[in-house]
Amino acid sequence: NAGVTQTPKFRVLKTGQSMTLLCAQDMNHEYMYWYRQDPGMGLRLIHYSVGEGTTAKGEVPDGYNVSRLKKQNFLLGLESAAPSQTSVYFCASSYFLRGEAFFGQGTRLTVV
Amino acid sequence: EDQVTQSPEALRLQEGESSSLNCSYTVSGLRGLFWYRQDPGKGPEFLFTLYSAGEEKEKERLKATLTKKESFLHITAPKPEDSATYLCAVQGDSNTGNQFYFGTGTSLTVIP
Numbered sequence: 001n002a003g004v005t006q007t008p009k010f011r012v013l014k015t016g017q018s019m020t021l022l023c024a025q026d027m028n029h030e031y032m033y034w035y036r037q038d039p040g041m042g043l044r045l046i047h048y049s050v051g052e053g054t055t056a057k058g059e060v061p062d063g064y065n066v067s068r069l070k071k072q073n074f075l076l077g078l079e080s081a082a083p084s085q086t087s088v089y090f091c092a093s094s095y096f097l098r099g100e101a102f103f104g105q106g107t108r109l110t111v112v
Numbered sequence: 113e114d115q116v117t118q119s120p121e122a123l124r125l126q127e128g129e130s131s132s133l134n135c136s137y138t139v140s141g142l143r144g145l146f147w148y149r150q151d152p153g154k155g156p157e158f159l160f161t162l163y164s165a166g167e168e169k170e171k172e173r174l175k176a177t178l179t180k181k182e183s184f185l186h187i188t189a190p191k192p193e194d195s196a197t198y199l200c201a202v203q204g205d206s207n208t209g210n211q212f213y214f215g216t217g218t219s220l221t222v223i224p
Contacts, residue, residue, distance in 0.1 A: 004155070040216060041216060042116065042201075042215050043156070043199070043201075043214040090155050090156070098203050098212045099161070099203075100146065101158065103155030
């Protein structure tokens, strides 16, 4: 039972490049989330999904897009990366909306 | 603005020296308060959920308590393996739009 798996674990992008972060969960959770974590700031919600085919904006959605084509997968896209998007990104899933959540190991993204 | 504040930012304890971490919140209607543990380079790991003032939960050397405006995470006779960052998160009720906030964490170091 893997829980929540994120790929890749590390990535370096040049300004303006695009990429997709992949998140997969095997717990049959309806709710999935993407957070970013920056020094001195709490985890901030980027986007979330309340079920397959749905997405919603979180606290800091600008510059990101998401898709949830399958219940077990939640993708986070950066269309044109900016240095301000340098961060550690976490995917999470939960049985209840914003209740007890299970987190992935994180993706450390550096935009130069 | 509703906020979650954790104190202290960092705490160093000798092995066996008990102490408490604080999480104060200003969200007007509390739906739940969550404690997580985060090890370096990993995602947060769920510890406890507290729902109402007076509630307490325990797990090994950890005990979480909740009052109307704050929560404490008591660590009894800590061991070096308890070293981690402890995160607090609160969820407001429907009157607050079910807003969810993470604190910035307390970094705990237990010295052998």
